[in-house]
Amino acid sequence: xxLWTAFLLGFVGSAHCAGMCGPLALALPTTGSAGATFVLGxxxxxxxxxxxxxxxxxxxxxxxxxxxxxxxxxxVSLAAGVVVLxxxxxxxxxxxxxxxxxxxxxxxxxxxxxxxxxxxxxxxLLGLLNGLLPCGLVYAACAGATASGNALQGAVTMLVFGxxxxxxxxxxxxxxPRLLTTFRFKLQRLVPxxxxxxxxLLILRGLALGIPYLSPAQDAACCH
Numbered sequence: 001x002x003l004w005t006a007f008l009l010g011f012v013g014s015a016h017c018a019g020m021c022g023p024l025a026l027a028l029p030t031t032g033s034a035g036a037t038f039v040l041g042x043x044x045x046x047x048x049x050x051x052x053x054x055x056x057x058x059x060x061x062x063x064x065x066x067x068x069x070x071x072x073x074x075x076v077s078l079a080a081g082v083v084v085l086x087x088x089x090x091x092x093x094x095x096x097x098x099x100x101x102x103x104x105x106x107x108x109x110x111x112x113x114x115x116x117x118x119x120x121x122x123x124x125l126l127g128l129l130n131g132l133l134p135c136g137l138v139y140a141a142c143a144g145a146t147a148s149g150n151a152l153q154g155a156v157t158m159l160v161f162g163x164x165x166x167x168x169x170x171x172x173x174x175x176x177p178r179l180l181t182t183f184r185f186k187l188q189r190l191v192p193x194x195x196x197x198x199x200x201l202l203i204l205r206g207l208a209l210g211i212p213y214l215s216p217a218q219d220a221a222c223c224h
Contacts, residue, residue, distance in 0.1 A: 002201070003156065003157065003160045005144070005197065005198060005201055006141060006144060006157045006158070006160040006161040006164065007160045007161065007163065007164040008164065008197070009137070009140065009141060009144075009161055009164065009195070009197075009198055010137075010141070010160070010161040010162060010163065010164020010165040010166075011164035011165070011167070011168075012164075012193070013137040013164075013165065013195075014164065014165040014166075014167065014168035014169060015168065017135075017137070017165050017168060017169055021130060021133070021169070024126070024130060025045070025169055025172050025173040026172070026173070027115060028041065028042065028045055028115075028123060028126065028173055029041075029115060029117060029118045029122070029123065030118060037120075039174065040120065041120055041123045042123075042170060042173040042174055043170070044120055044123050044124040044127065045123045045124065045126055045127040045130075045173060046127060046166055046169055046170050046173070047124065047127060048123075048124045048125065048126065048127020048128040048129075048130070048131065049127045049128070049130050049131040049162060049165075049169070050127075050131075050159060050162040050163070050166070051127075051128060051131070052127070052128050052129075052130075052131025052132055053131055053138070053141070053158040053159065053161060053162040054155045054158055054159050054162070055155075056131070056138070056142055056145070056158055057141075057142070057145040057154040057155040057156070057157055057158025057159065057161075058151045058152070058154055058155040058158075059151075059154075060142045060143075060145040060146040060154050060158075061145045061146065061148050061149070061150050061151040061152065061153055061154015061155060061157070062151035062154065063146055064076055064145070064146040064147060064148055064149045064150070064154060065149050065150050065151055067146075067149070074205075074206045074207075074208055075206065076146055076147055076149075076206070077147040077202050077203070077205045077206030078202070078203055078206030078207070079206075080143035080144070080146060080147050080202045080206075081143075081147075081198075081199045081200065081201070081202030081203035081204075081205075081206060082199070082203065083143065083199075084140050084143055084195055084198055084199035084202065085196065085199035085200070085203075114126045114129070131162075137195075140195055140198055140199075141157070141158055141161040142158070143198075143202065144157055144161075144198060144202065145157045145158050147202055147205060147206070
């Protein structure tokens with residue numbers, strides 16, 4: 001996944017983030033009476049999300065690197081693209097409303113405990129745990145990180161994806177209900193489009209058609 005694609009996925013998909021994780025962002029505990037401390041708490045929350053995304057990117061990028069060494073990078077890219085498109089076509093909610101599974105029950109418990117605290121460290125930890133909640137949008141970004149075939153590139157891909165979500169999520173946590181919902185709902189309509197673009201780009205990359213940047217030849221793709 002190219003970095004501009006990762007950013008676009010995060011920016012457009014942040015409308016989904018506002019809908020799914022907005023209640024958590026609005027419920028963040030007040031970390032102090034001073035305005036600067038309040039803003040710092042919201043910045044730390046979003047920084048925690050980015051840290052988790054970077055770690056996920058390095059993990060999936062490293063997995064992709066191992067598969068690339070086994071000569072499977074093209075297959076991984078093709079499979080990732082097909083999965084993204086299939087989830088988009090088979091779900092009426094574009095695979096972005098996946099229910100939380102039992103394995104993440106402890107995350108919800110941890111979030112509840114942290115919400116009761118009023119410290120900068122607890123807000124940062126809330127961001128870390130938030131990045132681990134089940135989310136189809138994050139899964140699509142992780143697929144792109146895997147296809148990058150490199151742990152560092154995977155981490156950068158997820159960082160850029162996270163930065164794309166930051167304006168909406170930071171603005172929501174700072175402005176609360178005052179954030180223009182009309183803009184959020186209009187942006188929501190572009191989420192399936194951005195997912196379709198990501199899926200198609202992953203498939204193009206896997207096909208190795210010799211198109212610079214979009215679908216580099218097999219030898220170039222393996223060395224990217």
